[in-house]
Amino acid sequence: MNALPDAEFRAELRAFLNEAYPDHLRYLDRRPTIAEIRPWLEALAAKGWLAPHWPREHGGMGLSIGKYLIYYDELGRHGTGRLPDHALHLLGPLLIRYGTPAQKARFLPAIVEGREIWCQGYSEPGAGSDLSSLRTEAIVDDDHFVVNGQKIWTSMAPHADWIFLLVRTNRSVAQQAGISFLLADMKTPGITVRPIMNLKGESEFAEVFFDNVRVPLDNLVGEIDKGWTMAKSLLGDERITLGSPRQSAYAIERLELLARKTGAFADAAFVDRLTQLRLDLQALGASFRRYVGMVERGVRLGPDVSMLKVWATELFQRITAEMVELGGEMGSFRHAVRFEDTVIDVMNQYLEATPPTIYGGSNEIQRNILAKAVLGLPG
Ligand SMILES: Cc1cc2nc3c(=O)[nH]c(=O)nc-3n(C[C@H](O)[C@H](O)[C@H](O)COP(=O)(O)OP(=O)(O)OC[C@H]3O[C@@H](n4cnc5c(N)ncnc54)[C@H](O)[C@@H]3O)c2cc1C
CATH class of the missing domain: 1.20.140.10 (Butyryl-CoA Dehydrogenase, subunit A, domain 3)
Structure with a gap:
């Protein structure tokens, strides 16, 4: 793909968009629901075109930055609705870089095949711009973390299967040093999602509450207390x-x-x-x-x-x-x-x-x- 002249690459994308993107979802005045966008998600996944910037060995298209921007430009011109993309843009690249072989094998195929939807649990009441002041806490108990706290403005949380989140694992070190990066199944007992209505009257994002939520130690990405540097690299x-x-x-x-x-x-x-x-x-x-x-x-x-x-x-x-x-x-x-x-x-x-x-x-x-x-x- 990277070797194709830009005009040919655009033409291929346009042909696929015309063939596979549902006409009635073009230029929607809202974000499409998961049910509405799923056929498009699956069509992209089936063609191997869901993750334009991921390396080919992980199921991506391996596009250069130039081609990647053309890809999104064409999707925008066609008026496609936004995909649930937090894992495609943020988590996937992070796992590729920092994940264990077992984490890559478990999570990457499900993302790139559009089977699992993720949300991003960073912001908290009182920790937005000043993210490193976050207070959601995870304490190690045997082979699990026990997570307590609250996230807010979590886009797609009402529909997500999994959440990647930042938690405080150490209170006795500098603020940014005691943060870890966890992966949690949204079906875990103790997770409650309360949708928030936005200005357009849609409940696309939510508050997410963690009440003694047990997350396996295997779902820690990178080292304990070292999540901040990774999280920043995502942004x-x-x-x-x-x-x-x-x-x-x-x-x-x-x-x-x-x-x-x-x-x-x-x-x-x-x-x-x-x-x-x-x-x-x-x-x-x-x-x-x-x-x-x-x-x-x-x-x-x-x-x-x-x-x-x-x-x-x-x-x-x-x-x-x-x-x-x-x-x-x-x-x-x-x-x-x-x-x-x-x-x-x-x-x-x-x-x-x-x-x-x-x-x-x-x-x-x-x-x-x-x-x-x-x-x-x-x-
Ligand atoms: C549509 C939408 C989707 C979002 N989705 C997600 C998501 O999926 N996951 C997630 O974790 N978060 C999400 N967020 C949250 C977003 O990251 C935060 O809203 C953002 O980081 C700002 O934090 P805050 O809302 O707490 O505002 P605050 O940090 O409290 O800021 C309030 C105001 O004060 C200003 N301000 C703050 N600090 C300073 C400073 N030092 N100097 C000057 N001005 C300052 C800010 O610019 C802002 O105008 C989403 C937000 C929106 C609007």
């Missing part, structure tokens, strides 16, 4: 993928369509704002390509890549805010704005743009990184 690539201009590019197309339908191109002030957004999108695209090029050349990205996440997520918000403004009274409705020949999901785009400035390291935290590590400002 390293996120800033470049969250910096993709794809969502903003789609939103600006919808904004222009809305402008044509509402006659806004006759308004010089609107055209002025749209031009600025277009220029900002060009700038984002150029920066994104520069960072992708660096990754392709094997250059280790520095703290300045935080700029990409800030720019991409805030541009997405500015475009969607403009859409709501332009939609007038219709723009504030939860349902899409209908014209005789088209439907524009104004409020949905706006709500989609809201959370990305929070997750993946909030934008305030990214700005702190830029201030300290790039500009050298005092802490």
Whole structure:
């Protein structure tokens, strides 16, 4: 695949998307349910295309970063719904690097074949940006850990089979030194999932409570008390993928369509704002390509890549805010704005743009990184 010219690779992806992705799930105004997305998950798995960036020996496509970004670009252009992807993006690469042979054999095939769905238990009430202050505790008892505590904002928890979580295993060392990384079956007695409704009225994420939950010692990944470094290594690539201009590019197309339908191109002030957004999108695209090029050349990205996440997520918000403004009274409705020949999901785009400035390291935290590590400002 990596040897294919980009255009041919795109054509292959498009052909498969046209053949295998259910038409009625294109450009959904919500995240598809597991039942809805399962046929697509299984089609990708059957073709061996579910894990584009995993090495081939573990069932992945082994794509280069350039091809990997094309892969997601094409999925985005086709309007595919988000897969349950925490294990594909986060846990799988971590197990490949740090897992025992038994853990790899037990968990990787089930992930890459789409048989088991995972959720990520990092955040807690009081431990989000300052994650290392987490308090969920695991105490060794014979051949098990006994876990007590609470996670929050756990995406997909109501549907997940397994959870990977950070727990405190040592209180007598520095905060970051006493954290371990565990794998727990969601069916274990003592785990309770309480869904949280998001702004769109969906219960995609949840609180997860652990009450004397027994997790086998074999489900510890890496060494005890050494989970922090591994967990951080998982988050390293996120800033470049969250910096993709794809969502903003789609939103600006919808904004222009809305402008044509509402006659806004006759308004010089609107055209002025749209031009600025277009220029900002060009700038984002150029920066994104520069960072992708660096990754392709094997250059280790520095703290300045935080700029990409800030720019991409805030541009997405500015475009969607403009859409709501332009939609007038219709723009504030939860349902899409209908014209005789088209439907524009104004409020949905706006709500989609809201959370990305929070997750993946909030934008305030990214700005702190830029201030300290790039500009050298005092802490
Ligand atoms: C849609 C969505 C899905 C998520 N899915 C998951 C998941 O699957 N698993 C999981 O573990 N977590 C998940 N999260 C949680 C996410 O990682 C946290 O929300 C994020 O880390 C921020 O933590 P917090 O919500 O506790 O906010 P806090 O850390 O309490 O921050 C509150 C506000 O204060 C600001 N702030 C905090 N510290 C500083 C500082 N030092 N300087 C300047 N400003 C600061 C923040 O930027 C923010 O604006 C999800 C969040 C969202 C929105």
